[in-house]
Amino acid sequence: MTRLRPPISIREVDLDRDFPGIIGLYRAHEWSHANDPQRLQTAVRCSSYAVVAVDENEIVGFARAMSDEAFAVYIADILVTPERQREGIGRALTQAIQERYPLETYHHQVLIAERGVEGFYRSLGMTPVSTFGLTAFIRTHR
Template identity: 40%
Template sequence: MEHDIEISISERRNIEPEEIINLYRANEWSSADKPAELYNALRNSHSLITAWDNEQLVGLGNAISDGHLVVYYPHLLVHPDYQGKGIGKMIMDKMQEKYGSFHMQMLTADGDATEFYKKMGFSRAGQTEPMWIYKGNEH
């Protein structure tokens, strides 16, 4: 039975590790296979924005930043049952409150995420070529 959802956005970091892992597994993200590292990475991010449906974690985004000029957004994910409801935009809007004036905001997007980020004001970074050393398997 569908219920009206009221999503709350939070910057709290006291999140149970299993809640995080469940969200990542629901999205089939390989970082869920490194639960301790994932948990520590998120808790040590410059910013961690979470979305909640009552007490259920339904989305999160994090930022790594020097705090003044540059910010990088490694993760933004929303539970599949909650996608398409504006939660990702709510998280990114909160990030823009903090980092909107920064000289450079960076992220890597693929698939459907590319259009989402274009709507959020991001564009391809000139003639740059995305490069990485990546130990995941979902790309």
């Protein structure tokens, strides 16, 4: 696990306390999830595992995962406040999820990488599916 500069810590989400900070991160990155707060709240609440990075009382990062709690986990929405990127916060959030769903038990940790962040995921031991001669498929309205 990455050692963050104290007092930054990674902990599991407390939805009532953390939601304003979490939606603030989606807004800061202009992600459309922020346009429907109720739906975003449902998404966070129904995630299998969700974590925040906290600096004193300020939420500076968020990540969540959906899992069958047996074989597979899908990692989503890793967000670090724009002013606090490249401090190791994104790495610590992702590692918290990777440690919660270890590869020995969970054979697949999957995610969809936004453009420009492939290097971030490679640095966390993740590999493009094409490396294995596989193709990931997506059905989307985009």
